[in-house]
Amino acid sequence: MRRETEHSKQLKRMYAKEDGRLKGESYWGKLPFFWFILFLSYKCTRRCSYCYAFNQIGDDNKIEMDENTFSRLLEWIPEVWKLNNVKVNNVTFLGGEPLLRTDRIKKVMDSIYENTDGMQGSLYTNGDLIDSVNWDDLEDIQWISTNIADISIEELARRMKIIGERANVINQTIVATLDDYNLERLLDITRFGIENGYRLRYQKDFYRGTDVEFRERLLKRYHELCDLLESYIIKDYYVHTTFLLDTLIGGWDSEDSPYLCGKRIATVYPDGSVGPCLRDHSFKTGTIFDPDPISLLHCDAYRYELANPNLPDECRVCESRTACQGGCPHDKIEQLGTPSAKSVSCDIHKEIIPRLKYLDSLQKQYKTEGS
Secondary structure (H helix, E strand, O other): OOOOOHHHHHHHHHHHOOOOOEOOOHHHOOOOOEEEEEEOEOOOOOOOOOOHHHHHHOOOOOOEOOHHHHHHHHHHHHHHHHHOOEOOEEEEEEOOOHHHHHHHHHHHHHHHHHHOOOOEEEEEEOOOOHHHOOHHHHOOOOEEEEEOOOOOHHHHHHHHHHHHHHOOOOEEEEEEEEOHHHHHOHHHHHHHHHHOOOEEEEEEOHHHOOOHHHHHHHHHHHHHHHHHHHHHHHOOOOOOOOOOOOOOOOOOOOOOOOOOOOOOEEEEOOOOEEEOOOOOOOOOOEEOOOOOHHHHHOOHHHOOOOOOOOOOHHHHHOOOHHHHOOOOHHHHHHHHOOOOOOOOOHHHHHHHHHHHHHHHHHHHHHHHHHO
16 A cells, blocks of 8 residues: 655645646547656666667666756656656656666655655665665655566565565556567466466567467467466456557447557667667667757657558557557568558567457456446
C-alpha cells in the first residue's frame, strides 16, 4: 500500500484540478500523456545480450551524466512541462541500472515537485542491488518494474517481496525479455505473477527478430500463454493484458494511437542529448542545452500510429490495427530500413492481438457477472 506523502497529496490535487490541460478519458484518464525517459547512466551490473543500450553503446558501461548536464536536466524538465499543454506526465528512470544512483533519482523527483504540479515516477531495475537500496530516495516512485533476466523465480519472489515491504509503490511489474531461457519458462513466470498480483510485461528479443525458428517458437508460446490466461480469468483472477505483447495495448480499440513515440516522449541520454525513442540510442534530435526544447520532441519517422500516410493499405484494414498501429517504427527502421512498412511482428500480431482482445472482453464479462 502506497504511503501518503506531501508529494503524493500534490499529485492528487493535480489529478483533481480541471485546468483545460490535455488529458485522457474514462479508464485512460491518467495515461501518461507526456513521458520523460531518463538514462542518467549506462553503468550496470549486467551485460544482457538483448539490452538495447548494451547492443548500441557497446561494452563501455561507465558513461554517466556529468554534474553540469545533470544540473541542466533539473531545469529542463520543468521548462518542457511549462511549454506543454499536457495534464499528466510520467518520468521513468532507465539505464544501465538506475539503483546505482538513487541519490540522483531523489534530486530529479524533488525538483519536479518543487517546479511542476507533480509527475508519476517509474523505475526499471534488474533488482541486483535490492538489498542495499536507500528507499528514502525512492519515495516518489509509484511503479517499479523488475527484470527477471536469468535469476530464478524464487529469487525474483524474494526481491519483489522486499520491494513490496520497503518501497512506496502502487504496483509492481515483472519484466521478461523472451530470450531462449525466459521463453522456456514463460508459463511458470506467468503463474507466479498472476497468483501474486503482479503485472506482467513481456517483450521479444529484438536481436533474434530474423530468426525464423525462434519466431515460430515465440508464436507457439504466446498461444499457450493466452490459453493459460483464459484459465485464470475463468478462475476469477485479474489478468492485465497491456504490454504482454511488447509495447502493445492489446485492448485498445480506437483508431487514434495510444503510443507516444515521436510526439510526446523525451528520451534524455547521459550526454544530455535528446531523442524520440527509448530503444534507439543513436538517433538524436538535439540536446537539453538547445533553446527550443519542444521542437526536439517531434519526429515523424518515429510516430507510432495509423495516421502515418505511408503505411501499407493492408495495415488500415487489418483486424488488429488499433492495437498494432502499424508496428514499432524503431523495429521497422532497424530491420526493414523504413518506418513505412508493416510491423516486423505482423504474423504474431495478427494471431495474438485478437486473443488479447478476447481475454479483455472475457474478463469484463466475469467482472460484470461477479459484481
